[in-house]
Amino acid sequence: MKIIILKENLNNGLNIISRITGKNLTLPILNNILLSTDGNFLNLSSTDLELGIKYWSLAKIEKEGKITVPAKILTSFINLLPNKKLTIEEKNQTLYIDCENHKTQIKGLDAQDYPIIPSIEDKTFVELDAAVFCEGISQVVDFSTSNQARPEISGVYLNFQKDRVQMAATDSFRLAEKTIYFKEKINKECSFILPQKAAREIINILLEQSGKIKMYSSPSQVLFEYSMSETNHPQVQIISRLVEGDYPDYQGIIPKKYEAQVVLNKNEFLNQVKTASIFSGKGNEVKIKIDPKKEGMEILSQNPELGESKGVVEGEIKYNTEKPKEMEVNFNYRFLVDGLMNIKSQRVSFELNGEEGPAALRPAGDANYIYVVMPIKST
Amino acid sequence: MKIIILKENLNNGLNIISRITGKNLTLPILNNILLSTDGNFLNLSSTDLELGIKYWSLAKIEKEGKITVPAKILTSFINLLPNKKLTIEEKNQTLYIDCENHKTQIKGLDAQDYPIIPSIEDKTFVELDAAVFCEGISQVVDFSTSNQARPEISGVYLNFQKDRVQMAATDSFRLAEKTIYFKEKINKECSFILPQKAAREIINILLEQSGKIKMYSSPSQVLFEYSMSETNHPQVQIISRLVEGDYPDYQGIIPKKYEAQVVLNKNEFLNQVKTASIFSGKGNEVKIKIDPKKEGMEILSQNPELGESKGVVEGEIKYNTEKPKEMEVNFNYRFLVDGLMNIKSQRVSFELNGEEGPAALRPAGDANYIYVVMPIKST
Numbered sequence: 225m226k227i228i229i230l231k232e233n234l235n236n237g238l239n240i241i242s243r244i245t246g247k248n249l250t251l252p253i254l255n256n257i258l259l260s261t262d263g264n265f266l267n268l269s270s271t272d273l274e275l276g277i278k279y280w281s282l283a284k285i286e287k288e289g290k291i292t293v294p295a296k297i298l299t300s301f302i303n304l305l306p307n308k309k310l311t312i313e314e315k316n317q318t319l320y321i322d323c324e325n326h327k328t329q330i331k332g333l334d335a336q337d338y339p340i341i342p343s344i345e346d347k348t349f350v351e352l353d354a355a356v357f358c359e360g361i362s363q364v365v366d367f368s369t370s371n372q373a374r375p376e377i378s379g380v381y382l383n384f385q386k387d388r389v390q391m392a393a394t395d396s397f398r399l400a401e402k403t404i405y406f407k408e409k410i411n412k413e414c415s416f417i418l419p420q421k422a423a424r425e426i427i428n429i430l431l432e433q434s435g436k437i438k439m440y441s442s443p444s445q446v447l448f449e450y451s452m453s454e455t456n457h458p459q460v461q462i463i464s465r466l467v468e469g470d471y472p473d474y475q476g477i478i479p480k481k482y483e484a485q486v487v488l489n490k491n492e493f494l495n496q497v498k499t500a501s502i503f504s505g506k507g508n509e510v511k512i513k514i515d516p517k518k519e520g521m522e523i524l525s526q527n528p529e530l531g532e533s534k535g536v537v538e539g540e541i542k543y544n545t546e547k548p549k550e551m552e553v554n555f556n557y558r559f560l561v562d563g564l565m566n567i568k569s570q571r572v573s574f575e576l577n578g579e580e581g582p583a584a585l586r587p588a589g590d591a592n593y594i595y596v597v598m599p600i601k602s603t
Numbered sequence: 604m605k606i607i608i609l610k611e612n613l614n615n616g617l618n619i620i621s622r623i624t625g626k627n628l629t630l631p632i633l634n635n636i637l638l639s640t641d642g643n644f645l646n647l648s649s650t651d652l653e654l655g656i657k658y659w660s661l662a663k664i665e666k667e668g669k670i671t672v673p674a675k676i677l678t679s680f681i682n683l684l685p686n687k688k689l690t691i692e693e694k695n696q697t698l699y700i701d702c703e704n705h706k707t708q709i710k711g712l713d714a715q716d717y718p719i720i721p722s723i724e725d726k727t728f729v730e731l732d733a734a735v736f737c738e739g740i741s742q743v744v745d746f747s748t749s750n751q752a753r754p755e756i757s758g759v760y761l762n763f764q765k766d767r768v769q770m771a772a773t774d775s776f777r778l779a780e781k782t783i784y785f786k787e788k789i790n791k792e793c794s795f796i797l798p799q800k801a802a803r804e805i806i807n808i809l810l811e812q813s814g815k816i817k818m819y820s821s822p823s824q825v826l827f828e829y830s831m832s833e834t835n836h837p838q839v840q841i842i843s844r845l846v847e848g849d850y851p852d853y854q855g856i857i858p859k860k861y862e863a864q865v866v867l868n869k870n871e872f873l874n875q876v877k878t879a880s881i882f883s884g885k886g887n888e889v890k891i892k893i894d895p896k897k898e899g900m901e902i903l904s905q906n907p908e909l910g911e912s913k914g915v916v917e918g919e920i921k922y923n924t925e926k927p928k929e930m931e932v933n934f935n936y937r938f939l940v941d942g943l944m945n946i947k948s949q950r951v952s953f954e955l956n957g958e959e960g961p962a963a964l965r966p967a968g969d970a971n972y973i974y975v976v977m978p979i980k981s982t
Contacts, residue, residue, distance in 0.1 A: 297882075300881050325917075326875075326878060326912070328882075329912075331908065331910045496705075499680060499683045499684075499707075502680050531708040532707070
């Protein structure tokens with residue numbers, strides 16, 4: 225293999241594909257990346273056997289070939305080079321890199337030993353707006369959890385229907401669901417559980433891209449692809465195994481009504497929760513209190529050793545009963561903070577169902593996102 | 604005690620004085636800060652028994668008094684408040700804070716139990732430019748080291764003479780010395796060893812201040828003071844114990860001549876050292892090579908398992924011998940990086956004294972800073 229490539233092009237690719245390498249002690253070749261020529265492109269690939277990433281970069285190919293080298297060494301080295309042309313050559317499983325005043329040799333391993341990243345046969349795909357899709361996943365991904373007893377909730381559930389995709393994640397204490405409606409109906413209905421790590425990498429790699437991504441799927445795998453706008457050739461592919469099992473029927477958990485609804489400023493609410501958290505105890509408990517005789521919503525906490533805090537957030541309160549009465553509900557303050565942090569709008573609707581019923585947070589006036597959280601039962 | 608104070612004023616003070624609190628398990632009162640009224644000011648104090656910080660803030664004093672409360676709780680709480688007026692009141696060793704929609708009580712301890720931060724009797728002082736002095740210390744402070752066997756090198760040595768102050772620090776592998784000349788002669792000569800932690804806090808707190816600071820000293824303590832420009836009242840005082848013992852006579856270690864001098868671009872040198880470091884072994888060893896028959900300075904490293912790197916930095920080389928010959932000197936790359944990072948100029952003078960003699964780095968054409976580093980002896 226012998227190629228000529230701009231430092232910046234190589235660097236961009238390495239920064240993306242080296243994200244999943246370098247943590248495997250039992251199979252050291254997984255700490256490597258695979259460089260191979262592919263037509264007019266240099267292809268870079270990495271895999272951790274669950275997740276694979278491929279990146280293509282335009283290059284001048286003088287001689288075809290392939291090699292695998294340690295990701296960390298190549299990435300650190302290329303990163304430090306000036307932004308000039310590099311000559312990269314493979315000889316006897318060693319990679320020779322020449323750039324201005326630098327000459328380097330990196331010892332590699334035989335490309336034949338590198339694991340094959342499987343492809344997907346089915347050529348039908350769903351086209352998605354990269355930024356909208358990634359922002360949607362980012363609003364739920366944190367609530368999936370690595371749960372060995374219940375692997376099915378260790379990922380994000382994606383349910384593609386004709387006119388929308390629903391994304392859900394839960395750790396059994398709270399649940400978030402995001403719905404994105406499509407402008408045009410899609411010709412592929414499917415649902416699957418995407419591992420949390422793959423979901424995070426999709427966000428990290430594709431969120432900043434403008435334009436469309438394509439999604440291909442099979443019963444055991446999913447592939448997300450982003451193409452170069454000039455050539456329409458794929459630039460990045462992220463291929464992930466899916467989590468096996470059936471996702472729990474979570475729709476029953478989402479409350480369909482509420483006893484009281486408070487619409488308030490998100491940042492004021494967040495700030496008051498954080499303030500109260502300073503005096504919360506080991507259970508991270510803060511108390512939410514509304515009273516038909518009073519304005520606003522109170523947030524309270526008390527710690528016999530440290531002191532206490534009492535804050536009021538102004539808001540419009542609507543009761544759904546004929547005889548509204550005072551309500552005190554306890555929450556883990558971290559769960560409130562997490563939910564509020566994932567709501568993008570300035571005003572938030574907080575829906576309460578008494579001391580023990582599930583509460584919900586939504587962007588005010590927006591039915592496409594909901595965060596459900598269980599209160600802490602009072603003892 | 605009852606005072607009215609702007610949130611921002613209190614916050615600024617807390618951020619400064621709470622830096623040294625909150626890490627003491629044996630004497631819990633040291634996790635607290637002391638609030639006390641002082642004329643028209645609120646005074647905030649903290650100490651770890653080695654180092655004390657006092658901060659004054661203008662406030663409306665309605666009732667005099669004092670109290671100590673946990674630094675972390677007060678600081679976190681005040682930080683979250685809106686930027687409004689606060690009413691702060693002490694009753695029965697509890698601090699009551701009222702601010703718009705927040706009401707808080709923080710349990711405190713008796714101010715009588717708070718350790719007294721000693722003052723300095725001698726009223727003669729040295730006036731220093733805050734930014735120049737702090738930048739000077741910052742160029743040497745990292746090279747002092749917590750060495751229990753040799754406590755005298757655990758701090759920064761400051762030697763005030765009539766027309767200059769010399770600052771030095773060493774960890775016995777390398778040494779840095781900075782000299783600052785005064786515009787006007789000072790009337791106080793003294794020298795002492797300032798603990799590394801105090802030096803770091805002086806930099807953190809005073810580097811951003813414009814104008815002058817005053818330094819007072821006694822045989823066992825030193826005090827740095829910054830005053831408010833409007834009232835000339837002290838705003839911050841940092842009081843530190845001094846390290847006991849005699850600082851080693853380090854002047855003998857500074858090489859007075861060189862066998863070869865290379866003047867080169869600092870960032871290119873730094874980049875080439877970092878590149879070579881990728882292939883350095885456990886000893887962090889990189890090789891510097893100059894050859895009268897070749898242009899520039901070579902930086903080399905080799906690792907039998909990973910590969911090798913060879914870089915050239917352009918520079919002017921001057922030999923101090925009649926028959927100059929090839930020179931190869933090995934260094935710990937971290938020591939070269941540390942030295943280069945503390946040089947502010949674009950061009951650096953690298954002075955070599957063969958395989959085993961001390962090498963020096965200086966800003967090119969500036970005799971007021973020197974970094975001395977010993978080579979790794981070749982085996």
